[in-house]
Structure formats: C-alpha cells, structure tokens
Amino acid sequence: MSTQTIFFLGATGYLGSEFLILLNRRIPELHVVALLRSPTPERQSRLKEIYPNISFVEGALEDDAIIQREVAKANIVINCASSDHLASVKSTLAGLETNSQNNPGKPPLYIHVSGCGIISDNARGEPVEHVKEWSDIGLDLKQCDQTNTHLDSDIPIVEAGSRKENPVRTIIVYPAQIYGVGEGVQKTTLWLRIFLDMTKKLGFAGTWGPGANSMNNIHIKDCAMALFMVLDAALQGKAEEGPEGIYFASTMAPKLSYHDWTEIMGNYLHSKGIISQPGTRPMPNEVVEPLGHYGWSLLGGNQFSKPERLARLGWEPVETRKLSLADSFPAALDAALEA
Incomplete structure (x- = not known):
C-alpha cells in the first residue's frame, strides 16, 4: 500500500480537502498527486498542512494531456472537483484505459464524486404527494430521467467499469445536500x-x-467519511464496483x-x-x-435517496x-x- 499513488482532482475544494484531512489520519502512507490550477507557495503550504504526503501538478480540468498523463501513472484516481465537467471525465477515462493497457492484471481504481441530481423528479418546486425514494442497490443510471444532471459524465464511467478489455475499477459516490462548516481549505x-x-x-x-x-442531507464530515470508507473497502477488495459501484452518500435525517x-x-x-x-x-x-x-x-x-450500500460497509x-x-x-x- 505504501507504494500506491492517488491522482487527486479537487484537493482544495469543500469535500476534497475535508477528505484529505481524514485520509491523513487513516492512511497517510498513500502518496497524493494533486492537480492544482494555481500552485502558489501559499496554496501548496496549506495543502501540505492537511496532507503532508502530497505533491503537485500544475493544471486545470481543461488540460487533457496533463490529466491523461497523470492518470496513466496512478494506481488510484479520485475526482472531487466537478461532477459535470465532461471534458475532464473523458480525459480521465482515456488515461485509465492507457493505465490498464500498460498494467495487465492490475486495473486502476477510479472514484468519482457526482451528486443526487441524477434522481430529480423535476417537480419545479411544486408539492408532490408521493415522491419516489431511490435505493443505490439495483440502480441503473439509464433508468433515471436522462435530462437530469451528472448522467452525461456518470454513464460513461459505469460503462468503463463494465468492460472486459483494458478493465477499470469504477465507483461513483452520490452526495446528497452536504452542509456544515468544514476544516479544510474551502469551509462552506x-x-x-x-x-x-x-x-x-x-x-x-x-x-x-x-x-x-x-x-436528503449529510454533514460534510460524514460525507468525507463515506468517501473514505468506500476507498478503504476498495483497497481491501471489498467494495462493490462497476455497475454495482454506485453509493448514495446521504442520511435519513429529516x-x-x-x-x-x-x-x-x-x-x-x-x-x-x-x-x-x-x-x-x-x-x-x-x-x-x-x-x-x-x-x-x-x-x-x-431527490430522495437511501444509502444502502454504505450501510453494508458499516457507515453511520x-x-x-x-x-x-x-x-x-x-x-x-x-x-x-x-x-
């Protein structure tokens, strides 16, 4: 595990930086390579305070060549940056295919953070008497309203995680309404x-x-823990992946x-x-x-979601x-x- 590298998108964000704080407490030996748009000394220093075992690559989500290059070298890719930036997802998937092709029998792991907008009922703010509650078990993204957000990025990820040639291990985490003051770089x-x-x-x-x-809603620290538990389970070979690698990060709080x-x-x-x-x-x-x-x-x-896969991992x-x-x-x- 000490030799594994995570290529990380969204390290300075609300969830991304909160997750890195937790990762440093639990698995600090993992090396993180963070894509950073403006790697000023101040930004690098702040992230090193959060996660000392980190290095930086200058670039943005639009930088196809940089993302493909770094993804092709990493064992793990985690995207907390943007659930709707299709270009960066395409760059990531291309890099993952190269990675898999270059490392037969060792498919890379891709954890993508999306959102529960995929299950919106498009009520236009009007009262609805019976709202459908979606479970993440048995969820087929193609059964969602295809006009909803995130699906353009998410469906290709699941398809990549389903193929036999140049396989990729894919997991998508779907946070509900995240709230609370975080401890990371972005507080809100x-x-x-x-x-x-x-x-x-x-x-x-x-x-x-x-x-x-x-x-549904979820505190930022619980959401970071959900993401960590999914990663930890994947590292142990216990996570559900590909078509089954869909995890709602939500709670049954009011x-x-x-x-x-x-x-x-x-x-x-x-x-x-x-x-x-x-x-x-x-x-x-x-x-x-x-x-x-x-x-x-x-x-x-x-957007009513039930986090049954996280419950299987013992998350609370x-x-x-x-x-x-x-x-x-x-x-x-x-x-x-x-x-």
Missing part, C-alpha cells in the same frame, strides 16, 4: 455560497418555484424543503442587516431562467446526528460571509 458548501450570492444581489432569499421540493431552509437563511441574513427583507419567496424569472432546465432539475426537484452518519441542517446555518453563513 457550494450551494450555500451560490444562494448567498443570489440573496445578497436580490435583497431577499428565494427558491426555484414555491420551493416545496427537498432532498429533510428540509427549499422553502424552509431559504426562510432560515433569509431571516438570519435580515437579522444581521445584510438583506432588506426577511423570509423567502420564489425568485424572479430573470434569475432562474438563465440556468434553464439544469437549474430547475437540480434546484427545483425532489455520526456528525449529522449531532448537528442538523437547520441548526447549521448560522455558523455556515458566518463562515461564508467572512470568506
């Missing part, structure tokens, strides 16, 4: 920062449609509708004098329509039970505002 979740930016510009918090839609959590956000920001109106309301067309179906599907749909949502999504907002908003 992307969706919070997006909604905070919109709220500050509009002067009020809002939703896609009436905001009756909801999804869901919070978009209306309810944006109302908490709006009231808190109003109490601090940052916006002029409390509460929440549907956002105007000029805000939501530019994102088109992508926005409506991801932010206006229900320890931090989610300590701090709910609703109670996490003051600290998370303060951290986002400070950043």
Whole structure:
C-alpha cells in the first residue's frame, strides 16, 4: 500500500480537502498527486498542512494531456472537483484505459464524486404527494430521467467499469445536500455560497418555484467519511464496483424543503442587516431562467435517496446526528460571509 499513488482532482475544494484531512489520519502512507490550477507557495503550504504526503501538478480540468498523463501513472484516481465537467471525465477515462493497457492484471481504481441530481423528479418546486425514494442497490443510471444532471459524465464511467478489455475499477459516490462548516481549505458548501450570492444581489432569499421540493442531507464530515470508507473497502477488495459501484452518500435525517431552509437563511441574513427583507419567496424569472432546465432539475426537484450500500460497509452518519441542517446555518453563513 505504501507504494500506491492517488491522482487527486479537487484537493482544495469543500469535500476534497475535508477528505484529505481524514485520509491523513487513516492512511497517510498513500502518496497524493494533486492537480492544482494555481500552485502558489501559499496554496501548496496549506495543502501540505492537511496532507503532508502530497505533491503537485500544475493544471486545470481543461488540460487533457496533463490529466491523461497523470492518470496513466496512478494506481488510484479520485475526482472531487466537478461532477459535470465532461471534458475532464473523458480525459480521465482515456488515461485509465492507457493505465490498464500498460498494467495487465492490475486495473486502476477510479472514484468519482457526482451528486443526487441524477434522481430529480423535476417537480419545479411544486408539492408532490408521493415522491419516489431511490435505493443505490439495483440502480441503473439509464433508468433515471436522462435530462437530469451528472448522467452525461456518470454513464460513461459505469460503462468503463463494465468492460472486459483494458478493465477499470469504477465507483461513483452520490452526495446528497452536504452542509456544515468544514476544516479544510474551502469551509462552506457550494450551494450555500451560490444562494448567498443570489440573496445578497436580490435583497431577499428565494427558491426555484414555491420551493416545496427537498432532498436528503449529510454533514460534510460524514460525507468525507463515506468517501473514505468506500476507498478503504476498495483497497481491501471489498467494495462493490462497476455497475454495482454506485453509493448514495446521504442520511435519513429529516429533510428540509427549499422553502424552509431559504426562510432560515433569509431571516438570519435580515437579522444581521445584510438583506432588506426577511423570509423567502420564489425568485424572479430573470434569475432562474438563465440556468434553464439544469437549474430547475437540480434546484427545483425532489431527490430522495437511501444509502444502502454504505450501510453494508458499516457507515453511520455520526456528525449529522449531532448537528442538523437547520441548526447549521448560522455558523455556515458566518463562515461564508467572512470568506
């Protein structure tokens, strides 16, 4: 294990840097090579504090040749960077094929972080009486609404993990609504920062449609642990992979509708004098329509997931039970505002 190398995308991100903190506590002998867009001394130093056994390659997700080269050399590839960056996924899969071809009998491992947007019901924020709850056991991505997010990247990954010639070991992790203040480089979740930016510009918090839609949630530390446990199981040859390598990283904690959590956000920001109106309301067309179906599907749909594969590994949502999504907002908003 000491000779194994992870090529890592998204090392400075919310989940990526939180995962590296955990990896350093559990398997620090793994060498990490991180793709870094701007490898300034400050950024390198921060990541070395988190994970000392790390080196850097300068590049971005658009750098096909760099990604292919590094993937072809690594034992493991982990992508926490972007679930919808198809070009980087294609580069990664090409590098994995070369890797497998050059190392017969030793297929490389690819763990990709996607999102539960694949199971959106596209309710457009409207109330739905009976929302389907999806299990990750027996899930065929081609049974999902093919207009949903992430599938363009995810289906080719599963197909690569299904082939016999130049095989690749593939696993996809699907986080639900991640929340909480992290300990890594990026302290707050992307969706919070997006909604905070919109709220500050509009002067009020809002939703896609009436905001009756909801999804499962998970604390950032539990999500990092889920990703680690999947990696650890794969290293031991105990993980389900390929068509079965689909893991929902979610919990059965109470869901919070978009209306309810944006109302908490709006009231808190109003109490601090940052916006002029409390509460929440549907956002105007000029805000939501530019994102088109992508926005409506991801932010206006229900996404009910049941993490049965993680349960098989003995994973439990320890931090989610300590701090709910609703109670996490003051600290998370303060951290986002400070950043």
